[in-house]
Amino acid sequence: MKKKLLTVIPTIILVATPLAIGVSPADAAPKANSQKIVAKAETRPTLRLGSQSSYVKKLQQILKDVKYDTGVDGVFGSKTQAMVKKFQADHNLSADGIVGAATWNALDQNKVERQQFTVNTAIMLGQKKLGNNIIFSGDGRLLKDSKKQPYYRFKAANKDWIKQGGTGTIGWYHIYKDGRIVAK
Incomplete structure (x- = not known):
């Protein structure tokens, strides 16, 4: 009987520990949840040339969604590697x-940033600064500066200028979320 009692006591102590140190179960819960989120991020596989799986497929779909199209076949080939490097x-x-x-992490962040700062918003900011007579074109990729x-x-x-038969090109610009436009 003592063995069973000793086995149960540590369990009771562990459960009661947050209360014993003055932390309510409600305060302890967010810490546990945040640890689960961190653990989930860490479980993503490291992928490289030659990898084949369904996260490879997920990676390829994510790359495609952020305008780095590799095709989605589940094989980490040279095209996927080239797009990852890009x-x-x-x-x-x-x-x-x-x-x-x-x-x-950068892929996840890019997805969120693309939702907060869309291509159309960037074009509207560009036209606001440079005028409505300007047409913008690009590949739709959200990039990061240094x-x-x-x-x-x-x-x-x-x-x-296009109507007059020219290319109309006036230059290349980086358009930022805060409205900055930098000629390149």
């Missing part, structure tokens, strides 16, 4: 073609 370079990451924690600030890169063309 994404990494565009986001000031080490462009090694290996998808580890930093690349997964200070990790997101921007879209657009070629700007003048509608009147």
